[in-house]
Amino acid sequence: MVQEGHSQLGEKRAWWSQVRFWSVAVISITLLCACFIVSSVVTYHFTYGKTSKKLSELHTIHSSLTCFSEGTMVTEKVWECCPSTWKSFGSSCYFISTEEDFWSKSEENCVRMGAHLVVINSKAEQNFIVQQLNESFSYFLGLMDPHGDGKWQWIDQTPFHANVRFWHQNEPNFSAEQCASIVFWNPGKWGWNDVFCDTKRKSICEMKRIYL
Template sequence: MALPNIYTDVNFKNQPISSGIISDSSSCTVSDSSSALPKKTTIHTSNPGFPTLRLAFLIFFLLLAILFSVSLIDKVWSCCPKNWKPFGSRCYFTSSDSASWNKSEEKCSRRGAHLLVIRSQEEQDFITNTLNPRAAYYLGLSDPEGYGQWQWVDQTPYDQNATSWHPDEPSGNMELCVVLSYHGNVKGWGWSVAPCDGDHRLVCEMMRLYL
């Protein structure tokens, strides 16, 4: 009964520890597994934050690309037709031709626009910087019935607190239209009433084009 025990013991001692060859699965497998376990653990935990860092960079560059695309669309595809001047969300066209108020509005309508509607002093300052001070320009403002019921062509509510009338204007009690005119360095640009059948220049206005 002692011989098998001696044979097994000798075989175990003669087995090279570093060879990695499995000749007895019950003993060598346990030995190889325990010696390799630290190596596997070290490999998996060497860079624990790498996937998270990579995902963060991916999200950052994705957001950057989206912001760039939005900015590019706003600058490139929001535009005005040729020879129109942009200001805010609108485009403006000034004509040197003279016509009555109705014909002036028709000319603007054929361009997909309407006569100038002024909503702020900043808008008026922008427009007047492009106009000839020796001419008068129709606004899209009129009083069809002559009762002081002023109406803008685009249905913008008339606000008497946001007007730029010249002194002593508006005046008259008949069908009247409004022109933008220059009254010297002291008074500057302002609004004056004028007969609707008079010939004056025009400024057309339209929304910017978004393609």
């Protein structure tokens, strides 16, 4: 009888031990699941909350955006966008004006749209831009010589290197013409020309792609 009692007591202890083990396991798994859910919710609201706020701010300037996916991870830049009426090339978006204005007013118009007058950094960029232009018009660039001393400056402080100069032959040629435009001259060539800043011309705005 004593041995039987000891046997039953051992079985009960083993049973309670298993119950405690599985109870702890279930509670631990439940807590881990809860932490994962909370973390996911916080990450979602942090990421997509910021995106929604940014989109709301952008829509005060641009009525709609054209975007495409760049990645899938939360930590990556998931979307890159341009305003729907702008052209996309490289890491920038471009807007070709339909109205003519002075250089300073043209720059102000670009700034209101979150951009600046175009800065051309390569032959490939120039080739892309001229494909969007009308040969009948001249377009202001974000390039000027503020003191008329031949020290041309880009509006965004990009260094003005000789290897990205696309002046027409014999241009620039007049120190009083302190702003630059891009214009089509025969025989069949687009190039830069120095012009008076207070003449009215069309213009090209540039902004960096918008990442969401």
